[in-house]
Amino acid sequence: MGKLRHAINLGLFLFALWLLLSGHYTPLLLLLGTVSTLLVVLLTTRADLIDREIQPVLIKPSVLLYWAWLGREIVKSNIDVSRRILNPTLPISPTIFTLRATQKTELGRVTYANSITLVPGTVTVDVEEDLFTVHALTQEIAADLKRGEMNRRVCEVEKVF
Amino acid sequence: MFIAVSSVILIAIAVGLVRAIRGPSLYDRVLAANMIGTLTVLMVAILGFMTGRPEFLDIALVYVLISFVSTLAVLRVHNPGAGTTASSVKGSGEQ
């Protein structure tokens, strides 16, 4: 019974979150935490939202590696965009283009679209199946994204989902 | 030092407000409001450190989520179907 296991995992995760956020470990507060955890799990079950995607435990080594790579990209393009904001002589050349994502799962495509938006200089404007409409601040940033390194990396990290 | 950082954040909020007032379209105003939300979260967190009251962090944590939901809510009111994919909005007259 997969659903029960997912529900129990969700409950454990929520209770751990309560413990981390409260910081007071008196019996009354622990009881309140248990009650609210059970209430949330009950509501989630009644709303029929319990499935695989509810698993909060997606922190695996390859995901962390991808985040580190994404962080480096974010810092690089932040500096680029900041220079263009501060220095009016540096040109901007806004462009809109479509991009094909090759991820197999929906979660993989969401990760890709969110990563594109997270990196300054590119924003996913629209998602239609595997076709993304992307707005980029300059032609160079757009060309960089079209080279598809991020697409490849998301495809790799998608395998553990 | 905390005072220096929080004054910079206040200046940034003021600049954002100028865009929110001037912004030609509604979307510019919502964008400015969204940015001011982010800045407010950081301001509240710094205020917690400045006054030595870590409870402020809980408020900041909740404010992250509220400002996200409020952005989506404004878009929903103005433009039913925002936040869903374009195909499902075009395809059917749900809503």
Add this chain to the structure above:
Amino acid sequence: MDMVLAVLSWSCLLGGAIFLLIGALGVLRFPDFYTRLHAVSVCDTLGAGLVLAGLMLQGGFSLVTVKLLLMFYFMMFTGPTAVHALAQAAMQGKLQAVVDEHEPE
């Protein structure tokens, strides 16, 4: 050691504040809505990230740092979602983008 930590934390905070200001200036200066989205991204990612990192260094190993990490985590997920929803709503609302037609090379 404490000295190094303090210097690191203050440079993170000041750097973050500078990026926040740059993002706000970009929102004011850029010519149209879609380019302003990129300026907000600067604010949301590196500006907020550096300020939170600076506060984490001040907090040390405690529940305070856990809360700041959680805030950072939520921001990294909600920020792009909100920006994407705005961009999509603007596109559906037929807001025209200023596009540079000139192709490089």
